[in-house]
Structure formats: C-alpha cells, structure tokens
Amino acid sequence: MEAEDLREEVLDLQTEPMELSMGPSHPAMHGTIRMVLQLEGETVVHVDVQPGFLHRGFEKMCERGTWSQVFPYTDRLNYVSPLLNNVGYALAVEKLLGVTTPERCQYARVILGELARIADHLTCNGATAMELGAFTPFLWMLKAREWIWEVLEEVTGARLTHSWVRIGGLAADLSEGFAERTRAILPKVEETIDESMRLLLGNRIFLDRTQGVGIISKEDALSLGMSGVNIRATGIDYDIRKVYPYLVYDRLDFDVPVGHDGDNYDRFVCRDEEMKQSIRMIRQALDQMPGPGAPFCIDDPKIVLPPKEEVYTSIEGTINHFKLIMEGIQVPAGEVYSYTEAGNGELGFYIVSDGRGTPYRVRVRGPCFANLQGCSLMITGRMVADIVPTFGSINMIAGECDR
Amino acid sequence: MAKIVLDRIRERFGDAVLETSSAQGDEVAVIAPDRWLDVASFARTDPACAMDHFIDLTCVDWPKRAARFEVVLMLRSSTTGKRIRLKARVPETDPKIASVTGLWLGANWFEREAYDMFGVIFEGHPDLRRILLYDEFEGHPLRKDYDAAKTQPLVPYRPEALDKLPPFGKDEGMPWERPVRPGREHSEG
Numbered sequence: 001m002e003a004e005d006l007r008e009e010v011l012d013l014q015t016e017p018m019e020l021s022m023g024p025s026h027p028a029m030h031g032t033i034r035m036v037l038q039l040e041g042e043t044v045v046h047v048d049v050q051p052g053f054l055h056r057g058f059e060k061m062c063e064r065g066t067w068s069q070v071f072p073y074t075d076r077l078n079y080v081s082p083l084l085n086n087v088g089y090a091l092a093v094e095k096l097l098g099v100t101t102p103e104r105c106q107y108a109r110v111i112l113g114e115l116a117r118i119a120d121h122l123t124c125n126g127a128t129a130m131e132l133g134a135f136t137p138f139l140w141m142l143k144a145r146e147w148i149w150e151v152l153e154e155v156t157g158a159r160l161t162h163s164w165v166r167i168g169g170l171a172a173d174l175s176e177g178f179a180e181r182t183r184a185i186l187p188k189v190e191e192t193i194d195e196s197m198r199l200l201l202g203n204r205i206f207l208d209r210t211q212g213v214g215i216i217s218k219e220d221a222l223s224l225g226m227s228g229v230n231i232r233a234t235g236i237d238y239d240i241r242k243v244y245p246y247l248v249y250d251r252l253d254f255d256v257p258v259g260h261d262g263d264n265y266d267r268f269v270c271r272d273e274e275m276k277q278s279i280r281m282i283r284q285a286l287d288q289m290p291g292p293g294a295p296f297c298i299d300d301p302k303i304v305l306p307p308k309e310e311v312y313t314s315i316e317g318t319i320n321h322f323k324l325i326m327e328g329i330q331v332p333a334g335e336v337y338s339y340t341e342a343g344n345g346e347l348g349f350y351i352v353s354d355g356r357g358t359p360y361r362v363r364v365r366g367p368c369f370a371n372l373q374g375c376s377l378m379i380t381g382r383m384v385a386d387i388v389p390t391f392g393s394i395n396m397i398a399g400e401c402d403r
Numbered sequence: 404m405a406k407i408v409l410d411r412i413r414e415r416f417g418d419a420v421l422e423t424s425s426a427q428g429d430e431v432a433v434i435a436p437d438r439w440l441d442v443a444s445f446a447r448t449d450p451a452c453a454m455d456h457f458i459d460l461t462c463v464d465w466p467k468r469a470a471r472f473e474v475v476l477m478l479r480s481s482t483t484g485k486r487i488r489l490k491a492r493v494p495e496t497d498p499k500i501a502s503v504t505g506l507w508l509g510a511n512w513f514e515r516e517a518y519d520m521f522g523v524i525f526e527g528h529p530d531l532r533r534i535l536l537y538d539e540f541e542g543h544p545l546r547k548d549y550d551a552a553k554t555q556p557l558v559p560y561r562p563e564a565l566d567k568l569p570p571f572g573k574d575e576g577m578p579w580e581r582p583v584r585p586g587r588e589h590s591e592g
Binding site: 064222363 | 426427429455456457458459461463464475477481484486488507508509511512513516520533534535536537544545549551
C-alpha cells in the first residue's frame, strides 16, 4: 500500500504540462510537418498537427498553363508514386472531354500504376520499419523499389518525375521487351517482400510497437474522409478499384485486403498484402494487354499531338502541333470530379473548365490531407514514442498533403 | 446514379434547392446558402441519403458573378455507394456560410483550407485559422484577382517571446524565451 505522504498531491510535485514542438524538420517526421504536442509526462494530452510547409501553390499554378502542362505538377503530388497521379489527372480531363482511351493504353496505365503502387508501399513499409529500428528490411525494400524504378525509367525516361501519361493516351508506346522485363522483376520483388515481412512480423519489438497503437474507429475514419489503406485497416472494404472500377480493373481478378482494428499493424499488413495483389494484377494485365502495334492514343487531332514525322514534313501536322501547344486542348465548359485509387487512397481531381485551353480551376483532393487529419485522434492519449510508428503508417506524403 | 438522393433533397427542401444537374454522371445540387447546414445535415442523417463518408470541401472563385464564391461539398455514402456534390454561392461582400464540422470531423481542415485560400468564413467552425499558409500572409491566393506573380512582404524578425501557436494560450506550456547573450541579439534564433 502506498504511504500517505508519497501520493502525488501530498508531495506537491510539479505537474505542469510540457509543450513539445516536433518538426517541421525532425528525424522522425519524414516529410515536413509540425506537431505541437502538450505532454503530461510522456503522455500526449493535446496535439495540433500543422501541415503546409511544402505548399507550392499547385492549384494556382495549374490555372496558368494549358491542360497538358499540369502533368509535371501532378508528378510532384505524391512523389513516391507519380504515375498514379498522372493517370488520375488524365482520367479527369478525359471524363470532361467524354473520351475513352484504347485498350492498350488502359492496360499500360494499370500496369505502370500498379508498379508505382508497389514502389509506394515498399517505401512506406520500409520507412516505418526503419523508424522502429529495423534497418535491414528498409534497405531490402528500397532495393526492390530500385528494380521497379529501373523498369519505369526504361519506359518513361525518368526515375521519379515521369510525366508520361497524356490526355487521351500516353507519350509513347511501351518499349520493346517491357513485358519480359516486368515479369522478370516480379518474383524478385515478391521474394524481397516476403523476406522482409518474415524479419518483422516475428519480431516482438515490432509487434509491441505497432499492435494496438494508433487505433482509429470505422465511424471516425469515414467522418474524417479517410481512404485507401487507412480506411481499409479499420475493416471498411473501400477500394475504388473494386467499388467504382475504372480503366480495366473490372477485368482483373484481385482481392481487397482489410484489417479489423485500424491500428498500425493492420495498416502495415494491409500494405504488405496489397503489394502481392498488385503483382497479381500486373501478371494478369500483361497477359491480357493487346500486343505492340495496337493504338495507345485516341485518334483525335484536337486532343493528341501528331507524330513528329508529320510535324516536320507536312503543313497540317505543323499547324496541328502549334495549335495544341500554344492554345492547348479546348476542353468544353463544365466541371467533373474524377477519383482514382492512388497510393494513399482516393486521389480526386475536381476540374472546372470555362471552355478554353487553360484550366479554370484544378482542385486536388489529396488523400493524405484527409488521412493526416486523423493523426491527432490516433496519438492523443498515447506516448510520445507511439507517434513515430503511427505517423509512419499513415504514410503522409507532404507533396500531396500541402500541394 | 444518385438521382434518388437528389430527388429526396429536392422533395424535402423545395425552393432551397436552386438548381440540380447530372452532367457526366456527377449529381450536383445548388443550395441556398442560408439552408446549407440543414441540407447537409439531412444528407448525413436521412436513411435514403446516408452520406456518412466525407470526401471533399473546396471553393471556386467566379469574380464576375454576383455571388462570387462557390463552396463545393462532396459526399459519399458508405452504405449505398452513392455520391453527391452540394454547392452554395456566397457573395464577396458577405462571404459567410455555416460550418459542417459538426456533421463530419473531416470538414475541419478542409474548411480551414477554403478560408486560407479564398477567405470564405465558416461560421461555427471551432478553430478557423490558416492551415497551409502562415499567419502573416496577406490576401487569399486562390482568388482570381490575386496575381500569381505577387510577392509577399518579409515577415519581420519574431522576438524571442513568440506568441504560442494555437491550441496553446500565451500562458501555457514552457516559455519560448531563451537567454540572449549581449551583442548576439540577431544571431540567436
């Protein structure tokens, strides 16, 4: 039994709450974000999450160029899976234009998008593990990501900022031998993922720091507007690829992994399983894709640039090229909201056109902005050390959150 | 797809629904700004609508229109899978609209962003301050009359006793001051 004179109120200990500012530049805050914490001992009693340090005026910049000039900006939204952003934006403009791309293009978008998704999840899971002290899986996973990037670089010419998707198609056809190269890396990536998971999921320290930590309920997740892995970890099977299929996802056979507790562990394992499902999808899509020679762009000179030979040899080609570059694609007046399943959830583009070659408004609904908002609910009442795995498993990408 | 939801709202609110459209498969209803909260609340609670999944809240600036700012709210129902877009137009002279933070937790940051970028005031918001930009920023950058090339004034050097940023009051927590050695007033930050 505690002695009467050792009780806290009798001892007159100083219990004034302490304020701690974590970030915006902090080893545990990958991505620039600031958290102002109010602590009692080591327990977080109040937290103010402050994003915005990477705000670059993305939406304002989009209102200055043509519709096609937005693509390089989308690369810099979620810079871990840029191709998914490219595809999301292209689909939004195509929805407003009322056009559908040829099959080969759709399959190519799915395959490259899923490769980007694997790269995204590898980075997130690897970084989460590293921040908990497991450095080896991080290095392995980044190596696997490198194999994926090599394939993407071979096709698009860039490792990270691809800008390879175009309105109405792709910048170029897939390169020769793409299917073989992709098929060759898939088993290696799969093996690396499995090997890394074996290191982590049997590790007591890793489990203790992720299981039951950073919990969010189904109702809160919906009300906060969460999406992607963050909402699926709570047990809601909301995957846009399944619920509102776009491109050719309805022709592919895949499962949507869901968790049940909505904690860090569930998010981690959901990502792990999603990578395997992506690999499944890529294999099927490679089998189903129409071979080289099939069109990869729509046939509409008002939307797609003419081939370079025509630009240099015929007056029609030159004029066509000039009009599209200088005036931009004329998108009919109207507005649409188009959404795709990006690395972190629902990436929505709400685009408004006033009928000219320049966007009137491009609103990006970045999944991270909504997901991050749940962070304060997840960490209030937990210890300071729990912020690290929780923040890691939310996978906040500042480029997409702050735009 | 979500025509039923639109019909339900129109049936319930009649004149407060100014216009509806279903272009490109997106169901849109324009609401009178004074009934904004009622319609949003109905969309959330009515069993046929059940819009429990918050998606997005943003704004579009139309400087030439009488009601300049168009507030756009996007919702989804997790039970029926239907989506809807609600809009309300508020004038520049009185850019105020009711906050829906009481209905969806997620509206908090999104309303702060719309305030930050457009200067629309969300009445009843618990914590309406800038979110992506800093406190000293002048103007609202996504307004069409904000020149994209405009430069902002330099923020003067903040004295050591920096006011605490919300949620903390000035008297809360540990002080920000730290001892300044003579002659080094400006090198210590």
